[in-house]
Amino acid sequence: MAQVLSDLLQYVLSGIATGCIYGLVALGFVLIYKATEVVNFAQGELMTLGAFMAFTFIGILKLPYWAGFLFTVLFMGIFGSLLERVVLRPLVGEPVFAIVMVTIGFGIFARSAVSMIPGWGTETYGFRTPFTEKFLKHGGLIISWEHMAIIILTAALVVLFYCFFKYTRIGVAMQAASENQLAAVYMGVNVKKVFSLTWAISSAVGAFAGILLAPITFVHMNMGFIGLKAFPAAVLGGFGSVPGAIVGGLIIGVTESLAGVYLPIGWKDVAAYIILILVLMVRPEGIFGIQEKKKV
């Protein structure tokens, strides 16, 4: 019995770690959706770019892990705001669908561009982290520090975000802009700056997820496909809710991990999407979402 329980706990923990990654990618979707009403289908690719940058800093340039971490997040933040400035700013006012298609196009472009950059290419890479090959043992339970690091750092990031939106001026401005852009403009919020910052933050969060995921799946050009699994997470949490994204991610991660063990082969890969469709049929606004009313 104890064995069964500790096995279960083991699976749940590894599910939580994966779920954190889904949650972080979903967080990227949610931030952009809240502010700009656009779903960024390239969020997974931003994560890939982040992971490759981290590999460049840590693996190739041999910087210390935390310095590489910081540089990557900063670099991707700047990249995100440039992306907003160059690609998305001209499209403000176009139908949302067109903008979404642009992000899909950018995703395809970015994935192929990664494979063309000298030194990156189509190979699979890894880099050493302070957590590599370290384990935490407790009874029958063995947890790798790589998983623990994901859980702890995600939690830290969520707390940081909470404080940012609650207590800083720019955080409150961002909330205002996502609530009602016109009113925010009247109150003196610089909405353009807010959009730019939103993309910067989302892209940085993507990089954050990429660095954390790198030790587990390694760095390769297709790691961004995990972004597709983050959609169910975001929908489950209610697309416009920051805590919802993380909770949704955790639920998807744990379900997937358990489905992989206790259900026949094949269920693991579709579990997330079955949940997605069920949620959309039963409660499209998600767990934390608010029912939308259509206005004329």
Place this chain on the structure above:
Amino acid sequence: MRFLMRRDYYEDIRLFRYRSTFFWYLALVVGILLLPFVLGDYAISQLTFIAIYSIASVGLMLLTGYTGQISLGHAAFFAIGSYTSAILTTKGAPFLVGLPMAGVLAALVGIIIGLPALRLSGLYLAIATMGFSFIVEEVLVRWDKLTRGNLGMHLKPPTIGPIEFVTEKSYYYLALVLLIFVILAAKNILRSPTGRAMIAIRDSEVAAQTMGVNLAKYKTMAFAISAFFTGLAGSLYAHKLTFINPESYTILVSIELLAMIIIGGLGSIHGAVFGTAFVILLPQMIILSKNYLPHFLRDQTGLEPALYGLMIMLFIIFEPMGIYGRWRKIKFYFETFPLYKKETFKKEKKYYKAERH
């Protein structure tokens, strides 16, 4: 510029606006029918693929371009069409049964997907259809008694009565006839009350409902019709390749179909065909231009998808109305020769139109 005097409401929805239009189309069809006598087998095979994908993209155009329902899951209907036809014909059914059944089954699944779609709009629908297409892909892999899973299925070339479509040319005619049928069907649907209800839903759901359009009925119908055409295309695609496996029906196919209708120009059947031709011929153009590219780029496998992604971005940023929109602008320029103004086609941008509060 020509001016029309209309005496009858029916003239507004005529299939061919001018008498000359009919003759131009007739000339086009004759020209296309004569192409195999001029072109080689390889070119004809590419044209066949354009015809097959055009059928699917016309289907998607009805749903996305005319009804305004975004689907990121059309690869699933394509796959269902392919597999239905493949399974039926390997079990001994004739192609003439397999082909329509492919469409019918895809349409039935389309209705099932259309039902939750009634509650969803815009991006939620895109995500839901995407999830659905992943599920279908997994089912195809796992239901290996029927689909042989990842091993894939081999198909025989189709036969109708005594005719066997083995050569590139015969298959070209098969695909072409079906494409013409599909385009005529789509055009006729669009000018019927059903089609006009669909367009009304695209322009404003609330307004359409107020005018007495039954949203549930027409949205489901749009899904069914769209899936039917895509299923037909899937069947033709499978028999053309004579080998299919689930890997040919990933999300990338759905994105490709969407790219076709966007590059072609949303909301026009011409656009669906133009866009398809562009997307299918893009790799060919890359191959042809390889000799002029710098060494650094020439041998990159990622070149094609990169250009493809870039094209989607550039088209939406610089020509949101697509190839057909450009065509119309050029035509209008010559029709109104010295009077053309750029602002004629300027779209009004909508700022701050938030749907959630």
